[in-house]
Amino acid sequence: MQVSTVTASHGRIPFWCVATAITAAAIGVSAPSVAQTWQPSRPIRLLVPYAPGGSSDVIARAIATEMAKGLGKAVVVENKGGGQGTIATQEVARARPDGYTLLLGHVGTFAVNPATMPNLSYDVNKDFAPITLLARLPMVFAVASGTPANTLAEFVTLAKSKPGALNYGSAGNGSAGHLAFEMLKTAAGVDVTHVPYKGTGAQIADLLAGHIDAAAAGTPGLLPHVQAQKIRLIAVGSAKRLPVLPDLPTVAELGYPGFESSQWFGLLAPANTPPEVITRLNAEALKALRSDAVQHRLEHDSSETMGQGPAEFATFIKTEGERWAKVVQAARLQAN
Incomplete structure (x- = not known):
């Protein structure tokens, strides 16, 4: 068996036991000696x-509720906003x-911030x-009812006929x-x-009022207004x-192959967390993702449940960081 590792601040952590547990789960065989090694003695x-x-909050609470059932201890969600996600991220790193x-990681905190904040006090890859990639939430492109465009x-x-004249809103710089x-x-x-x-x-309110021409957001905030015919969707x-939204085409199929833009959410622990702890948390997170409660909740928001091994998630984070760094550089974005 190939041994997988993930880089940490003080060395490389082997995940052979994770691979064993995931392989066993994939073929329907229990792995109690691996997945049950660590048992929490207090709330997480x-x-x-x-x-x-x-x-982020919705996904975290759905996952926490189900993981608590398997772990036998509460998983308490704490919201700590501010600093474009850096406050909570730094606390978990230390x-x-x-x-x-644990931390609910996000594309903003793990892929965008490193590109827009060169002086971060932590390294997202070290x-x-x-633990695992939990879910992905696609971004949908919408236009105001008064914008004379029905398709992408x-x-x-x-936009090409009037460079700089059209505008679009977002939930904030770096969102x-x-x-x-x-x-x-x-x-x-x-x-x-x-x-x-x-x-x-606030972004959607101004889109509805026609103060901005377009926007990109997740489906939860947009769908009610689409159904009321107050805004139009042009691509996902x-x-x-x-x-x-089966009739809404993707940007890629509309002439921009390879285009993919989604929010993603993952579960992480501080570096050097023992492998047996990561193994157990990964197993419980994957079980939570398969539960009807989590499946139904995420489907309601058009989120796609994922699930990965720790090494695969580590590679994903690095790849996403490289991909979004190119977008940040092209757009010349800087943190507030």
Whole structure:
């Protein structure tokens, strides 16, 4: 068996036991000697680096509830917003690596911030022990009802006819919607002005009012207004169409092959957390992702449940960091 590792701040952590547990699970064989090695003796903290009510919070609470059933101890979600997610992320990076302090990682904190904040006090590839990728939430591109474009092609044509005249809103500088639209601008070769807001709610309110021409966001905040015919969707940023919006084409199939823009969420612990702890947390997280409760909750928000081994998730984080760094550089983005 090949031994997988993930880099930590004080060395390389072997994940052979994780591979054993995941392989056993994949073929339907229990692995009690591996997956049951560690048993928590007190509640576990799961820090979410954003305010309550958003997608990160929803996913964290759904996963925490189900993991607690398997672990036999509460998994307590704590929202610690601020610093574009750096406050909670830094706290977990410096926490004792014993399995009792976990982090809900996000594309913003693990892929965007390192590119826009060169002086981060932690290294996302060295100071954490990845557990698993939990879910992905595709970004959807929408236009205001008064914007004279019914398709992505029409929007691109309109934008090219009036460089810099059209604008789009986002939930803030460096947000998933901001990065998604900048990626679209680069792919389509258009000049559209960015208008940052303090949250998705304010952004959508101005889209409804016609104060901005377009926006990129997750489906939860947009669908009610689409159904009320107050805004129009022109494309989805995921690699494949959404079951809830089967007639909405992807950006990739509309002439921009390889385009993919989604928020993602993952579970991490501090670097040097013992392998047996990571093994158990990975097993319980994967079990939670397969539960009906989590499946139904995430499907409601058009999120796709994922699930990976720790080594695979570590590779994913590094790859995402490299991918989004190119978007940040092309858009010349800087943190507030």
